Amino acid sequence: MSYVLPARSTAVSPQRALSPTAVRSGRWLPMLGQQIRTEFMKLWRIPAFSASVLLFPVILFVLFAVPYARETLPNGSSAGKYLLASFCAYGLLGVAFFSFGISVATERGQGWMRLIRATPLPATIFITAKIVMALMFAVLLLALMFPLAFFAGHVRMATYEWIMLFINLVVGVLPFSMVGFALGYWAGPNSAAPIANIVYLPLSFASGLWQPLESLPAIVQRIAPYLPPYHYAQLVRRAVGVEDGKTGQHLAWLLGTALVFGLLSAWGYRRDQDKQYG
């Protein structure tokens, strides 16, 4: 498989002047593999990113969830399952916000993006690699949280519930990665990180990702249903049977988020392209 087309004729395109040592390359699968690896290592080696995105949710979970994990909620379900679902949603929200938002915002307008643009790397592979990179960080975070919940928090549930929890959490990264993309294209290279931080923590709090919504102030309880992460958390909790909200309504909210921020990203991308390359 290769995207390279043979030269149609010498009249259209003169023959290549290859070096004697040249070898075939440019097949799309190794290209995608290299691109994913690059996107991942680029952020993995920046402790300010990898430590805060992977360790903060783990530390918060240990401090604020593990001690209460064996308790039972008023509705009779396990607090451990509820808290695991909530803190994982909180952590993955951070992965989506930060991995896209900050990497897109800092790279945009740098010589690096110009250089990449001048290569034959197709845009589809570039974007796919970024999304796969975010999903890898998401899986990595869950690989820390699930064993921690099992061994330290003594969270127990059926295998299919673990699987459903995993799937719901990871798929939920996609609409929020659109939020991250939009942030990356609309915020400046220096303001993306502060904006992401300012939005991330209050949003997580107000959406009930740290503690049950019932224990939050009345005003916050009224706002929460209008915040997309609230619906993400409800959906994830529903997957492990600790909440019985309306799946359709939560899905609609997440799809709406993906759509609105997807359009915002596309608009921001076009605006940036015109500015950089117009």
Next chain:
Amino acid sequence: MVNVIELRGVSKCYGKLQAVYPLDLDVQAGDIVGFLGPNGAGKTTTMSMMLGLRRPTSGTVRLFGQPPSSLQSRARVGIMLQESGVPGSLRVDELLRLFQSYYPYTLPTAELLERAGLVEKRHALVSALSGGQKQRLYFALALAGDPDLLFLDEPTAGMDVEARLHFWEQVRGFTALGKTILFSTHYLEEVDALATRIIVIDKGRIIAEGTPHEIKGLTADKHVILRTNLPADLVNGYPGVRTAQVQNGELQVATTRPEDFLRRVFSEGWEVNDLRVKEVDLETAFLSLTEEVHV
């Protein structure tokens, strides 16, 4: 034969500012084109349009007969830009493998490291490289696709003399394969040594074009330098003499016909010591060209 680079009526406006006036250009396979001009002359804008990184306001650009933004032409082009800003948390060999994966044909990693003089630095993080080493990394990345056309935008900026010599040696080796090169630089002796063709651009227009010999010929002068008792004032009246002045006790005469001048000096019996005749260097030619336009 299809031109490697073909520009037809290509111009660029940024708002009301006319950065490049409509220009035509043909570059053939095997040409080594030196792109010269003062800062802000429109060099980078023109190169960006050739690379498909800027859309021309009018006109068309073709590389190998294809639009420059098509994957077909990008697969055959290698570029070295100023301030490429490669992420510091990646390693040299990782970046090479990445770029090698992009192109339909590639050169072996060992050869790229060798050509760029980065063999010892192959496992180093980009953030640990010096400015000159980064430039060499960008060169290696530009060669990753074994390009038929190489764009080099001020490639030796930040390199020391030794690194510059090694760099141009590598570039020259590359041209032996029939590859085409377009480069800009501030070091005029580099253009003089390497280019088969020079394009001088100023205020968004091509003001001169030709071989280094022809460009130097545009100013036509040769410099005659000698120690003599002949007064400079007198020489200024000689036919064919453009300027005459005394510098460091030596008389310097700029003339189109040095033979006529010397014949007259000898026949009139003036003292002549330490005589030298020098061809005008490119820098002098270049300065006189761009100054004429500025006046």
